[in-house]
Amino acid sequence: MTLISLTITDLLIAASLVLLVALLSWRLYLGSAKQLLIAATRSAIQLMLLGYVLHLLFESDSLPLIAALSLFMLSVAGYEVMARQKESFRGAWGYGIGAVSMFISAFSITLLTLLVIIQPDPWYKPQYAIPLLGMLLGNTMTGIAIGLDNLTRNARELRDQIEERLILGQTWSQAIGDIRKDALRSGLIPIINAMAAAGVVSLPGMMTGQILAGSPPYEAAKYQLMIMYLITAGTGFGSLAAVWLGSRHLFDARHRLRLERLKKR
Amino acid sequence: MPRLTLAAITTSLLDPVDLVISEGETVVLHGQSGSGKSLLLRAIADLDDHSGDAMLDDTACSSIPAPLWRRQVGYLTAESCWWSALVGEHFPEQNPELVCRLGLPEEVFDWEVNRLSTGEKQRLGIARLLANRPDALLLDEPTANLDPEHTNKAEKVIKDYQAQQQCPVLWVSHSPEQRRRIADRVFRIEGRQLLQEPA
Structure with a gap:
């Protein structure tokens, strides 16, 4: 076909x-x-x-050009994460948390996939590299944005509870533990739902595309499964990194809650 | 047990405060609302950025981890705050005898937090603080929401703990009668200064 x-x-x-x-x-x-x-x-x-x-x-097939486009995509995604939050961190942190988290998740997972799993020739072959990175960035971006938004919103709303726990001698990590857990869960829920519905309720976009382009459905299913796992790993690592960095930055070295490090948008 | 030393603790509303509270001594602080009492207590508990330092005997706040310091100085906020569904989940160890002396039943640990009245919350806040076995007490109007009977009970619980541990107490109170009952020394906030009142 x-x-x-x-x-x-x-x-x-x-x-x-x-x-x-x-x-x-x-x-x-x-x-x-x-x-x-x-x-x-x-x-x-x-x-x-x-x-x-x-x-x-x-x-x-030029590596510098592909690298440039990848960095452009990453920087736009970093901006998107910041823009989707009601309150983001002041200064370089506002942009940095999202960008760094996506770099260590989406970027490194794309590299791993190209070098170890798919192994196209050359390894940066744009037909593989760009769509892969795009899918990973798009999904991790959503997870990170939701997770961070949840974290900062709840930290502001429940500040009295956090401070009471600090007053009673809890560490910053204990004091924000419940809120952090919630934030991570909210970041992961979309991809968990997507995995649960895949193939039963929805025919995922990538698989649909491959079938329309003439791939055997079985091959398309394998690709889709791999992508879903990669997206889940990317969203997981990304949200973990973002929520951890974000919650750490809400406190100073003396375990004081520093909400003034956030600014309303 | 230790004495509490404030060495040039400075907040945005007050000039540097130097004060030594001896073991077993109660210093009462009062002043208009917004005069900086709570900010001073927060600075001693190291909850806000501040200059100066506080010491329990020779151990400076800045020399030990903040959580450890806060467990030792025992700060009670004017309004206690609760983060879990059940009362008992907020206590490192449950002491039924203590809550009974505050006029609460033993089953209080199984109660839901959002069913508590203001007065119950305030008394439970005292119980929760003392369960940490602090070496000093910083109390921000600990009996403001209590009727006379429960005020007496709460005062007695705090005083008994203080006598037993010989701990220094810094107590914010608006009631002149209460000040007469509990204070060894009384300070009033006037402008940016702490002024000692005659006994």
């Missing part, structure tokens, strides 16, 4: 369906038509652009 290439006409048929929905909702005074059309146009431009960039990258 070979890949059936989509023509412009094919895309236009799909697009006309969206247009039809927009038209219908406009005629029935139901609103949303404008947003729908704007979003559809945006996605067309963004995805075409991405396709073009990846095309150039795949042609070149």
Whole structure:
């Protein structure tokens, strides 16, 4: 089975369906038509652009270029983590916690996968490296953002409880233990749910894509499983690192709660 | 048992405080709300950034880990705070005899925290603090929410502990009668100063 290439006409048929929905909702005074059309146009431009960039990258096979794109993706993800929090740390920590956690999880797991598991030739072959990194970054980013947001929000809300525990002689780690546990759990719940539903309720995106591209379903399932485990490991390591670093930075060396290190966004 | 020395402890509201509370002595502090009493206690318990140092005998706060110091100086906040569902989960060891002397039943350890009244919380806060067996006591209005009967009980429990351990006590109290009952020395916060009142 070979890949059936989509023509412009094919895309236009799909697009006309969206247009039809927009038209219908406009005629029935139901609103949303404008947003729908704007979003559809945006996605067309963004995805075409991405396709073009990846095309150039795949042609070149240049390590510096791939490294540059990877770092760009990481820095955007670091910013996203910060932007998704109601309160983030002041100064370099605000950006640093997310970026460092993703670097040690998503980045190193991608490297491990390329060098040990898939072993493409060359090892940085962009057809493998970029989508892998993208999937890992996207998922760890969500886990880290949720975990950190949960941590800082609860630390502010339950500050009296934390301080009472410090007053009674608990260490910073004991005093924030319950909150930290909650934060880590909240970061991991999306991926745990995704694993539980995979193949029963949902057909994961990557597997769908591979099947459409002509891979045997069994091969696609193996790839999907590997990716899911990698994503889980990445989200796990990333959330662990972020929640641990974050909770540590909420206290100083004298085990005092330092909420002034947070700023509201 | 030790004496508590404050060496130039400075908070944002007060000039440096130098004070020595001998073993078994009770120093009472009062002053308008917002005058910096709680901030002073927090600084002694090393909960806020501050300059100066506190010492129990020759052991300086800055020379030992903060959690160890806090267990020794026994700070009771004006409003006790509870983080677990059941009362008993907050106690390192349960002492039924102690809670009975505070006018609470033995089963109190099985009670749910969110069912407690303000007065019950305050008395349990005292019990929880004493269960740590501190070497000094920093008490922020420990009987503010108690009726006269329970105030007497709480005072007696604290005084008995103090007599038994010979520990120095720094006690914030707004009640003139209580000050007469318990104080060896009384200080009032005036502006940025601690002024000793005549006995």
